[in-house]
Amino acid sequence: MSRFFTSRYRHLTPYQPGEQPCFNSFLKLNTNESPFPPTPQVQEAAREAAGKLHLYSDPECTALRQALARTYQLSPRQLLCGNGSDELLYLAFLAFCGEACPAVFPDITYGFYSVFAEMTRVPFRTVPLLPDFSIDLFHEDLDQGTIFLANPNAPTGLWIPPEQLRAFLERHSRQLVVVDEAYVDFAGESALGLLEQHANLLVIQTFSKSRSLAGGRLGFCAAHPDIIADLNTLRNSLNPYNVNRMTMAAGIASLSDPVSFSRNCQRICQIREACRHALEKLGFTVTASKANFLFASHPAVSGKKLYQQLKAQGILVRHFDQPRISSYIRITIGTQPQMDRLLDALETILLTRKESL
Numbered sequence: 001m002s003r004f005f006t007s008r009y010r011h012l013t014p015y016q017p018g019e020q021p022c023f024n025s026f027l028k029l030n031t032n033e034s035p036f037p038p039t040p041q042v043q044e045a046a047r048e049a050a051g052k053l054h055l056y057s058d059p060e061c062t063a064l065r066q067a068l069a070r071t072y073q074l075s076p077r078q079l080l081c082g083n084g085s086d087e088l089l090y091l092a093f094l095a096f097c098g099e100a101c102p103a104v105f106p107d108i109t110y111g112f113y114s115v116f117a118e119m120t121r122v123p124f125r126t127v128p129l130l131p132d133f134s135i136d137l138f139h140e141d142l143d144q145g146t147i148f149l150a151n152p153n154a155p156t157g158l159w160i161p162p163e164q165l166r167a168f169l170e171r172h173s174r175q176l177v178v179v180d181e182a183y184v185d186f187a188g189e190s191a192l193g194l195l196e197q198h199a200n201l202l203v204i205q206t207f208s209k210s211r212s213l214a215g216g217r218l219g220f221c222a223a224h225p226d227i228i229a230d231l232n233t234l235r236n237s238l239n240p241y242n243v244n245r246m247t248m249a250a251g252i253a254s255l256s257d258p259v260s261f262s263r264n265c266q267r268i269c270q271i272r273e274a275c276r277h278a279l280e281k282l283g284f285t286v287t288a289s290k291a292n293f294l295f296a297s298h299p300a301v302s303g304k305k306l307y308q309q310l311k312a313q314g315i316l317v318r319h320f321d322q323p324r325i326s327s328y329i330r331i332t333i334g335t336q337p338q339m340d341r342l343l344d345a346l347e348t349i350l351l352t353r354k355e356s357l
């Protein structure tokens with residue numbers, strides 16, 4: 001730390017992303033990227049846009065918002081695009097939380113929420129997950145402040161179905177409810193359909209997971225136009241050209257190919273279910289994840305050991321050294337051959353453990 005660093009941020013602990021090794025010898029199952037590269041059409045669209053990189057990108061993301069509006073049957077006025085959904089989450093903390101309006105979220109959820117709360121200097125409360133890792137939607141601490149729910153939740157993968165979410169939005173109609181749908185395309189119906197009836201809902205989605213564009217950095221959010229206007233006030237005070245040309249073109253091309261998109265989502269879900277089954281056969285406890293990852297623990301080997309021994313075999317998964325979930329590892333769903341390699345490695349770990357007993 002330099003002597004110039006402001007005292008405001010001296011104690012800030014930044015978000016810890018999963019390891020991004022520079023050598024691609026590792027099998028990366030640790031940051032929930034898609035194993036499928038963008039289609040040739042998406043790549044071509046980005047290349048073509050590169051020819052205009054001497055010009056600023058469209059600060060309104062007009063064409064992309066129109067494409068999103070068509071895809072999700074919304075009005076462009078309900079939509080805002082971001083440099084990854086993380087940027088939109090940050091803007092939401094800035095815009096809708098404060099001294100009188102704390103941020104509220106589950107104690108086990110996406111790690112960025114508490115980082116953003118500290119970064120924006122807003123008070124926050126956490127609501128403990130129930131013993132089965134589900135979110136206690138009737139907890140009294142949810143009755144005040146701006147609520148952040150990842151749905152499906154991370155890293156548990158558990159999913160609140162739309163009927164329950166609808167009832168929750170009604171019970172909390174005086175509060176803003178931010179639903180982070182980073183993994184919704186692997187789960188079920190989006191909360192976007194609830195926007196019409198619920199002016200207190202802000203839905204955030206990303207192109208990073210289901211649309212194979214993690215490196216492009218693209219997210220969007222949808223809400224009542226007044227909520228979008230507030231976010232735009234802050235975005236235009238920070239970075240009006242927040243989405244670059246190549247990413248914008250890639251995003252539009254991705255939306256224009258719903259067939260590849262849903263085929264990839266289906267493939268991931270099929271591989272997830274097969275992998276869940278195989279893990280259970282090896283003695284793992286696996287949550288009912290509806291995301292593109294599985295969250296699993298084994299009675300005989302700690303989460304940390306699993307993580308370390310997989311890494312020694314060239315496979316990266318995510319381990320969270322946190323109370324209640326430290327026995328678990330989070331495994332991103334890759335291709336079937338990749339999952340076969342993971343399962344072989346886990347089998348080896350379990351066997352050598354037995355032999356050493």
Ligand SMILES: *Cc1c(COP(=O)(O)O)cnc(C)c1O
Pocket residue numbers: 032083084085086087110150154180182205206207208214217218219
């Ligand atoms: C991956 C993820 C995001 C953010 O993704 P971006 O790459 O910034 O769009 C947001 N929320 C959750 C729960 C995630 O897992």
